Amino acid sequence: MALPVRQQMIYWTLAAVVLVLALWRLGDVILPFIMGGAIAYFLDPLADWLERLGLSRAVSTILIALVGVLAFVVLSLAVLPMLVRQLGQLIALAPDLLASFQAFLTDRFPNLVQNSVVSDTLTAVGDAIKAQGGQLASTLLSSAMTVVNLVIFIVVVPVVAFYMLLDWDRIVAKVDSWLPRDHAPTIREIAHNIDRVLSGFVRGQVTVCLILGTFYAIALMLAGLQLGLLVGAVAGALTFIPYIGAIIGGTLAIGLALFQFWGDWLQIGIIAGIFAFGQFMEGNIITPKLVGDSVGLHPLWLLFALSAFGTLFGFVGMLVAVPVAAVIGVVARFLINQYLHGALYGGVVGQILPCDPEDNES
Numbered sequence: 001m002a003l004p005v006r007q008q009m010i011y012w013t014l015a016a017v018v019l020v021l022a023l024w025r026l027g028d029v030i031l032p033f034i035m036g037g038a039i040a041y042f043l044d045p046l047a048d049w050l051e052r053l054g055l056s057r058a059v060s061t062i063l064i065a066l067v068g069v070l071a072f073v074v075l076s077l078a079v080l081p082m083l084v085r086q087l088g089q090l091i092a093l094a095p096d097l098l099a100s101f102q103a104f105l106t107d108r109f110p111n112l113v114q115n116s117v118v119s120d121t122l123t124a125v126g127d128a129i130k131a132q133g134g135q136l137a138s139t140l141l142s143s144a145m146t147v148v149n150l151v152i153f154i155v156v157v158p159v160v161a162f163y164m165l166l167d168w169d170r171i172v173a174k175v176d177s178w179l180p181r182d183h184a185p186t187i188r189e190i191a192h193n194i195d196r197v198l199s200g201f202v203r204g205q206v207t208v209c210l211i212l213g214t215f216y217a218i219a220l221m222l223a224g225l226q227l228g229l230l231v232g233a234v235a236g237a238l239t240f241i242p243y244i245g246a247i248i249g250g251t252l253a254i255g256l257a258l259f260q261f262w263g264d265w266l267q268i269g270i271i272a273g274i275f276a277f278g279q280f281m282e283g284n285i286i287t288p289k290l291v292g293d294s295v296g297l298h299p300l301w302l303l304f305a306l307s308a309f310g311t312l313f314g315f316v317g318m319l320v321a322v323p324v325a326a327v328i329g330v331v332a333r334f335l336i337n338q339y340l341h342g343a344l345y346g347g348v349v350g351q352i353l354p355c356d357p358e359d360n361e362s
Helices: 005-025 027-052 057-108 116-147 150-166 168-177 184-222 228-237 244-260 265-290 299-340
Strands: none
Touching: 027 057, 027 150, 027 168, 027 184, 027 299, 057 150, 057 228, 057 244, 150 168, 184 228, 184 244, 184 265, 184 299, 228 244, 244 265
């Protein structure tokens, strides 16, 4: 016999409060397990695919781990140092870029630049970036490494991810056996929708970001752009926000191209063409293939989640903002659907009156 609804609400509320308090108090302790579980979740389809090819779960997990270690070594030895170096170059170059932009405005719009406010603002921005940019970059990196301890990511997270990926199917089955029988179908439905959003949207968008970021970085470096790797990484990382990634990445790349190749319009056109081709491939081939018709997340909701989680939890919050936003979105849609089909919204049948008498005529 099922418990009364009010008693169930009390138990569920207490369980939610205990869970939130545990996460809040043990955040630093369970962080590697959360990150390892997230990595295992996103790699589980790859392990399933290798199993369908005939490999055992253990061999599939070991193969994925070896590829992951190789990728980590390449990033640590080659990509990350270059990104940090190019970030420093961009900060050092910012005053010259602003000076060139100010000279361009002086030639084309002298009346605008004669306004001392515009001129003083551009000069102040350049001085501020030059004075504080290096400190800002080092602060971001040091704070990230303070929140996300390097030892945790190098040792604990990969180990947790390995074992969770190895036993993922058994873990899911065990958790499913613990569900309360009365609510098991509803919880499974919510979990299925969350998985659909995470697998179709988040996992797909992460893959799109990686593909486009790699394409932009390689193509811009081959085109001769000095900070091509940094521009490609920025454009790729922001691709999941429609138009924002293309606008920021394209503006940064073309602005740097104008500064580096001024007068060589063919070279500048090549840089612009790289972004045009990338956006064509993303909109017509890559995103439809990897993301498809999965339930997406509104860009405003993504921006809010990034801002809120980044403010509350720092660098780690920004890492988990998009997946958590997807989960919250699914739960919110479920609750709204329950409300729209419940007595609180519909009231008693036959007593709902239209707000406007003219509605009866339609």
